[in-house]
Amino acid sequence: MSITKQTIAIVGAGVSMGSAIAKSIAGGNYRLLLFDTNLEQLGSLSEEILQDHPEADFEHMSCPHESSWEADIIILALPHSAEKELAEKIRDVAIQKIVISIANPIDEEFSKLTTRPETSAAEELQQWLPHSKVIKAFNTTFAADFEQPVIDGKQTDAFIAGDDEDALKTVTELLETVGFNPIIAGDLSVSGTLERMQLLLMQLTIENDYNWHAGWKILHN
């Protein structure tokens, strides 16, 4: 467990995944820098964080560049379609930093991935941020899973992929703070599989009415 307090920027912190991640790690040994264009949503998020964690160390930021400049870890809680433009804005301040790709590049009908078969959202992000350590994480869990990571008596698995050993270790600790069971699935090229897994889980969730609270679990001896 890292004893140094790490600073995490969440870009798109106001809604859904961004706010779920912020709330679930606010009690950990982290300083949070929260950015969203919607200040009202950020205000509500702050109230919720303070209710559960009065000692939480966080602040609102006025732009993604400033947030990323101060951060050790950058989480992009945005649709993949917005990531290229965002990457251009933060590229110079994200050098050698961990950038977490949580995106599932899925079309509006939940029928297919929008990325080409030979790549993935995470690998595209790595191309746009060539000097950052892109890690795939948080994409195989729904926003609702963060409040209740134990489903049907089992701790939800959360898969991670990336090329940098230290960065994988750091993100593993982050997932443990949330309450998920982290599993390193492989290098960044595994990201496409993780994104396809979540497309399947979304399709099954719609078909079987899992109420957007479902997750993956590998059962083993």
Ligand SMILES: NC(=O)c1ccc[n+]([C@@H]2O[C@H](COP(=O)([O-])OP(=O)(O)OC[C@H]3O[C@@H](n4cnc5c(N)ncnc54)[C@H](OP(=O)(O)O)[C@@H]3O)[C@@H](O)[C@H]2O)c1
């Ligand atoms: N929801 C889930 O359960 C879930 C699970 C796993 C992974 N993910 C992934 O998490 C990411 C965020 O998804 P979400 O469901 O939390 O919320 P979302 O509605 O996809 O987006 C959240 C944030 O993205 C910003 N945003 C949207 N379009 C933008 C654009 N074109 N340019 C810049 N910013 C834009 C929004 O800002 P504005 O308010 O200003 O539009 C908001 O701050 C996605 O990549 C998604 O695939 C979601």
